[in-house]
Amino acid sequence: MPAPASRSDRLDALRGLAIVWMAAFHFSFDLNHFGWIRQDFYRDPVWTWQRTCIVSLFLFCAGGGQALAVLAGQGARRFWRRWAQVAGCALLVSAGSWFMFPNSWISFGVLHGIAVMLLLLRLGLPRLPAPVLLGLAALAIAAPSLLQSPLFDTRWTNWVGLITHKPVTEDYVPVLPWLGVMLLGFVVTRARPALWNGPAPRPLAVLGRWSLSFYMLHQPVLIGALMAVQALKGS
Numbered sequence: 001m002p003a004p005a006s007r008s009d010r011l012d013a014l015r016g017l018a019i020v021w022m023a024a025f026h027f028s029f030d031l032n033h034f035g036w037i038r039q040d041f042y043r044d045p046v047w048t049w050q051r052t053c054i055v056s057l058f059l060f061c062a063g064g065g066q067a068l069a070v071l072a073g074q075g076a077r078r079f080w081r082r083w084a085q086v087a088g089c090a091l092l093v094s095a096g097s098w099f100m101f102p103n104s105w106i107s108f109g110v111l112h113g114i115a116v117m118l119l120l121l122r123l124g125l126p127r128l129p130a131p132v133l134l135g136l137a138a139l140a141i142a143a144p145s146l147l148q149s150p151l152f153d154t155r156w157t158n159w160v161g162l163i164t165h166k167p168v169t170e171d172y173v174p175v176l177p178w179l180g181v182m183l184l185g186f187v188v189t190r191a192r193p194a195l196w197n198g199p200a201p202r203p204l205a206v207l208g209r210w211s212l213s214f215y216m217l218h219q220p221v222l223i224g225a226l227m228a229v230q231a232l233k234g235s
Helices: 011-035 045-071 076-100 110-122 130-146 177-193 201-208 210-235
Strands: none
Touching: 011 045, 011 130, 011 210, 045 110, 076 110, 076 210, 110 130, 130 177, 177 210, 201 210
């Protein structure tokens, strides 16, 4: 039997859907930042739950994608090349957010989290059986509510996720509880890779294949466009 393909149009389309949702969310956030709408993106459940769902979709897809890569026998060179791209983009996000939001810059956002979690998935967890991985996923999701400590409230330690209060930052995706979501995507896909077989909306699938590039470019484009409109209105 041939090894499963390392990519799936359906999984890419699901990631593409998350990207479209993320772009709409960020556009609303940018409108709020420029004062064109008034919303509380940090406390209003309408927005906080959307963020949770978007991040969950991204991490579930990342776990699924890693499972397909493992099943297809993806080589270390390809993994490390992609990992370096994610880690490098995470550093760029930190630098760009420090320039725009110096008091709430992103020290450990979604790309930082994905980079660390991919290491865990690549370097040991794939060898574990599904029941153990599901147990680890449940522990990861529950841990922030059970094992909080002030030791994890600094920028150097909050990446773990066992914080007593959320840090002041524009994006925060710590290893715990989010590793649990990525593990679920990995376990489901490893057990049932055929779930991702079949056709999918082509535009979303293409977008999902270029998710990292879109992620890095969409905010500069949106913010630049809004700044241009604002400048034209003021002239």
